[in-house]
Amino acid sequence: MGGMTDTPPTAKAAFGDIVQRIVGPGHVPTEVARAGLDQITNGNVDEIPAIAFLTALRMRDLISADPVELEGVMRQRPADPSPCSARFRTILDTVLDGDRLMPDMAREALGLIMDGAVGEGMLAAFLTALHMRGESVGELEAAVQAMRARMRAVPDMPVGAIDVCGTGGDGLGTLNVSTAVAFVLAALGVPVVKHGNRALSSRSGATDVLLELGVPMPVEARPIGQMVAAHNVTFLAATSHHPAMRHVGAVRRALGFRTIFNLVGPLSNPAGVRRQLVGVFAPQWLDVMARTLRALGSERVWAVSGDCGQGRFIDELTLAGPTQACVLEDGQIHSLTIMPEKTGLQPAPIAAIAGGAPAHNAAALRALAAGGRGAYRDTVLLNAAVALHVAGRGDNIMHGGVIDYAALHENIRQAAGVLDNGAVAAVLEAVRQFRADGPNRVTG
Structure with a gap:
C-alpha cells in the first residue's frame, strides 16, 4: 500500500x-x-x-x-x-x-x-x-457465499452447536463479552464453536484476548473436534480459517471504520453452525443480518444491538439501555426489545465495562471466572441467558414474540451458578492446558 x-x-x-x-x-x-x-x-x-x-x-x-x-x-x-x-x-x-x-x-x-x-x-x-x-441483503449474502466458498471449513461439529460473536465496529472498546459467554455456556454443557478475529476497529478482539490467556485455537479438524468433545468449546481464529481475508486486512485497518466485512465475519462460521447470538454495531442492520442468515440456512438466530445512549450502540446485549433484537425462530422473524431494568440485573453505563489492551481484558476475564462481581459479570450473565435460549437450553425466554422476563431470570440464575461454583474457571483452565496432535496456532 x-x-x-x-x-x-x-x-x-x-x-x-x-x-x-x-x-x-x-x-x-x-x-x-x-x-x-x-x-x-x-x-x-x-x-x-x-x-x-x-x-x-x-x-x-x-x-x-x-x-x-x-x-x-x-x-x-x-x-x-x-x-x-x-x-x-x-x-x-x-x-x-x-x-x-x-x-x-x-x-x-x-x-x-x-x-x-x-x-x-x-x-x-x-x-x-x-x-x-x-449494504443490501443480496450483497451481504453474495459476500458470505464468496467467503464460505474460500474458507477452511470445519466439518462434523456437534448438532446444535452455537456461535456467540459480534460484528465489531462499534468503536466502544469494551471488555470481551462474547468470549466470556462462550466459557459460561461451555460450563453449562452447551457446545460452542466460537468464531473470532483480531482487533481491527477496537483494542482487543476475541483472538487477541484468547492468545493473551494462552488458549489454543486449533487449525485442523481433528484437534478442533477433540477440544469440543472434551470441553464443550473451541475457538476458531478467522485468520486461520479465512485465508482469503489476507487480501482485505490492510485496507480495512487503513480505513479505520466498519466495512461489509464486519457484517460478513459473523455470518461465516467455518463450522457452519445454525444457531447464533450475533451482536451488531447498529440496530438498522439487525433485520438484514437475520434475513441473510435465514437465506443461508440458519435455524435460530438472535441479532442484537444495545443502546448505550448518545447515539452509541454496542454489539452485545447491554445494561446501559434497551437492547433491540431481531429474532429468527421457526422460519419467522420478530423484532423485540429487552429492557435492562426488567432483567433483575443492575443497570450500568457502558463505561462500567470499558476495556483496554489484550492483557487488561484477559485479566478482567480471569477475574470474572474467579468470582469477580460488577457490571462485566452482569453483562456476561445477560448475554449468556439469551444464548442459552438460542441454543435450545434453559428456559424459553420468548413467547408470542414477547420477552418472558421470569424465564430470562431463571437463565441468568443458571449462568450465575457456574460462575459461582468454579465451573467456568475450570473450563478456562482446561482449555488453556488442551493439547492435541496438529497445530494449535493462529495464522496471519
Missing part, C-alpha cells in the same frame, strides 16, 4: 477524524471538505484514507470524478491496467452511482476481492461507497 511514512502521526490522526466525519451521516461543513482536500494536495495523507475521503465526496455529490483516478492524478500515480481491475471498475462505478449490485455482479465483485485481484485503491473506494450507501 502506498504511503508517506514520514507524515507526522498528528497529521494522520487529524485526517482520520476528517474521514470519519465525512463518511458518516449528517451534514459536513464545506471547510471540513476543503481541509481534507488541502491535506491530500499537500502530500500529507496515505493512499487509502485519501481515496476513502474522495469517495465520500463522490457519494455526497460534491465531486463527479472517479476517486481512484483522482487520487492517482493528485499523487502522480499511474492507473492500474490489469483486466480484472477494468472489470472491477465497472462494478465500482455502479456502487459509486448509488445503485445496488445485482446478485451475479455482487458475487463477481466479492470473488475478485477475495482472490486478490483488486488493487487496494479500488478496494478502498468500493468498501467506502458500500459503507455510505448501505
Whole structure:
C-alpha cells in the first residue's frame, strides 16, 4: 500500500477524524471538505484514507470524478491496467452511482476481492461507497457465499452447536463479552464453536484476548473436534480459517471504520453452525443480518444491538439501555426489545465495562471466572441467558414474540451458578492446558 511514512502521526490522526466525519451521516461543513482536500494536495495523507475521503465526496455529490483516478492524478500515480481491475471498475462505478449490485455482479465483485485481484485503491473506494450507501441483503449474502466458498471449513461439529460473536465496529472498546459467554455456556454443557478475529476497529478482539490467556485455537479438524468433545468449546481464529481475508486486512485497518466485512465475519462460521447470538454495531442492520442468515440456512438466530445512549450502540446485549433484537425462530422473524431494568440485573453505563489492551481484558476475564462481581459479570450473565435460549437450553425466554422476563431470570440464575461454583474457571483452565496432535496456532 502506498504511503508517506514520514507524515507526522498528528497529521494522520487529524485526517482520520476528517474521514470519519465525512463518511458518516449528517451534514459536513464545506471547510471540513476543503481541509481534507488541502491535506491530500499537500502530500500529507496515505493512499487509502485519501481515496476513502474522495469517495465520500463522490457519494455526497460534491465531486463527479472517479476517486481512484483522482487520487492517482493528485499523487502522480499511474492507473492500474490489469483486466480484472477494468472489470472491477465497472462494478465500482455502479456502487459509486448509488445503485445496488445485482446478485451475479455482487458475487463477481466479492470473488475478485477475495482472490486478490483488486488493487487496494479500488478496494478502498468500493468498501467506502458500500459503507455510505448501505449494504443490501443480496450483497451481504453474495459476500458470505464468496467467503464460505474460500474458507477452511470445519466439518462434523456437534448438532446444535452455537456461535456467540459480534460484528465489531462499534468503536466502544469494551471488555470481551462474547468470549466470556462462550466459557459460561461451555460450563453449562452447551457446545460452542466460537468464531473470532483480531482487533481491527477496537483494542482487543476475541483472538487477541484468547492468545493473551494462552488458549489454543486449533487449525485442523481433528484437534478442533477433540477440544469440543472434551470441553464443550473451541475457538476458531478467522485468520486461520479465512485465508482469503489476507487480501482485505490492510485496507480495512487503513480505513479505520466498519466495512461489509464486519457484517460478513459473523455470518461465516467455518463450522457452519445454525444457531447464533450475533451482536451488531447498529440496530438498522439487525433485520438484514437475520434475513441473510435465514437465506443461508440458519435455524435460530438472535441479532442484537444495545443502546448505550448518545447515539452509541454496542454489539452485545447491554445494561446501559434497551437492547433491540431481531429474532429468527421457526422460519419467522420478530423484532423485540429487552429492557435492562426488567432483567433483575443492575443497570450500568457502558463505561462500567470499558476495556483496554489484550492483557487488561484477559485479566478482567480471569477475574470474572474467579468470582469477580460488577457490571462485566452482569453483562456476561445477560448475554449468556439469551444464548442459552438460542441454543435450545434453559428456559424459553420468548413467547408470542414477547420477552418472558421470569424465564430470562431463571437463565441468568443458571449462568450465575457456574460462575459461582468454579465451573467456568475450570473450563478456562482446561482449555488453556488442551493439547492435541496438529497445530494449535493462529495464522496471519
